[in-house]
Amino acid sequence: MDKQKSIASSAAPTKRVKRSECGIANALDLIGDKWTLLIMRDALFFQCRTFADFSNQPEHIPTNLLSERLKRLVTFGALEKIAYQSKPERFQYVPTKLGNSMKPLLKELRAFGDAHV
Amino acid sequence: MDKQKSIASSAAPTKRVKRSECGIANALDLIGDKWTLLIMRDALFFQCRTFADFSNQPEHIPTNLLSERLKRLVTFGALEKIAYQSKPERFQYVPTKLGNSMKPLLKELRAFGDAHV
DNA sequence: CGGGATCCGTCTTGATACTG
DNA sequence: CAGTATCAAGACGGATCCCG
Numbered sequence: 001m002d003k004q005k006s007i008a009s010s011a012a013p014t015k016r017v018k019r020s021e022c023g024i025a026n027a028l029d030l031i032g033d034k035w036t037l038l039i040m041r042d043a044l045f046f047q048c049r050t051f052a053d054f055s056n057q058p059e060h061i062p063t064n065l066l067s068e069r070l071k072r073l074v075t076f077g078a079l080e081k082i083a084y085q086s087k088p089e090r091f092q093y094v095p096t097k098l099g100n101s102m103k104p105l106l107k108e109l110r111a112f113g114d115a116h117v
Numbered sequence: 118m119d120k121q122k123s124i125a126s127s128a129a130p131t132k133r134v135k136r137s138e139c140g141i142a143n144a145l146d147l148i149g150d151k152w153t154l155l156i157m158r159d160a161l162f163f164q165c166r167t168f169a170d171f172s173n174q175p176e177h178i179p180t181n182l183l184s185e186r187l188k189r190l191v192t193f194g195a196l197e198k199i200a201y202q203s204k205p206e207r208f209q210y211v212p213t214k215l216g217n218s219m220k221p222l223l224k225e226l227r228a229f230g231d232a233h234v
Numbered sequence: 235c236g237g238g239a240t241c242c243g244t245c246t247t248g249a250t251a252c253t254g
Numbered sequence: 255c256a257g258t259a260t261c262a263a264g265a266c267g268g269a270t271c272c273c274g
Contacts, residue, residue, distance in 0.1 A: 020175045024158050024223060027230030032151040033265095041141045051237050058137045062267050067238055088236070088274060098233060105225040106141060112222055113144030116215060151247095168256050179248045184257055205254090205255075 030076065031102075035061050035069050037109065040095075040102050043079060049092040078102065147193065148219075152178050152186050154226065157212075157219050160196060166209040195219065 020026070031037050042048035042057050054066055061069075070093055073079040078099035082092045137143070148154050159165035159174050171183055178186075187210055190196040195216035199209045 022158070022176075023227040023230030023232075023234070025155060025176055025230070026234035027226045028151050028154060030230075030234050032149065032154070034145050034149040037145060037149070038142060041139070055237095059139075059142055062269095063238065064240080064268090065266070070238095090236080101233065102229065105222070105229055108222040108225045109144045110140040112219065113140030113142070113147075116218070117140070117143040117147050172256090177248095179250085180257065181249090181259085182247070207255075 035065055036073065037106065039069050039073065040078065040099065041106055043093065043095045043099065044103055044106065049094065050090070152182055153190065154223060156183070156186055156190065157195065157216065158223055160210060160212045160216065161220055161223065166211065167207070
């Protein structure tokens with residue numbers, strides 16, 4: 001199976017290629033879009049776990065984007081996909097240690113947003 | 118029946134519409150893209166001031182996007198556009214107080230990027 | 235029915251050419 | 255130098271479809 005191009009649906013939002021050696025640039029390659037950090041907010045602060053939990057948040061992320069971002073966050077290691085039921089398969093997306101390390105960043109984001117936006 | 122008039126060259130990167138009352142979501146509407154925070158990094162940490170300064174950074178932002186993001190940051194109040202010469206007009210983009218308040222956010226971003234990406 | 239995948243039109247991006 | 259114009263490529267978003 002080819003690893004790169006099979007993903008399809010709506011393609012990768014950010015390239016895996018490093019633009020530079022700068023940590024800020026690299027972080028932005030991963031989370032520099034409108035949804036990724038919102039999903040992490042939901043996971044970390046609002047206890048969202050299932051696909052529906054995330055989907056029902058007030059910002060209404062489209063399901064295809066949600067599906068893709070979840071996959072990406074799992075691949076990156078910020079979330080872990082855990083089956084909690086098998087007859088109809090059901091999954092939970094649980095923040096890992098790496099995922100939890102985004103909390104300070106989200107707090108700064110919230111502070112900035114609350115103060116200025 | 119166009120839903121929105123296409124605005125010249127490259128249109129608005131984020132909508133002005135608030136998606137929610139959440140500070141995180143609002144902050145992401147403003148800075149949730151790959152370039153905006155990079156420009157602020159250049160302005161705040163690398164002393165970039167002129168169009169060329171930003172343009173010559175290693176990540177090579179396309180000039181149309183640079184132009185648009187600078188405009189947006191000026192409108193938002195994070196940068197101030199100041200003429201420093203008038204025969205051929207030349208401008209500097211200088212971080213405002215509001216712009217400087219992004220420093221903690223950028224530091225978190227760098228910490229995260231350095232540690233995990 | 236829940237958890238996604240697929241289709242498809244519209245908008246954004248990114249490279250580069252061009253202008254004052 | 256400081257932007258603007260152009261345009262192909264691709265990301266977004268919404269509706270719908272599919273599978274267990």
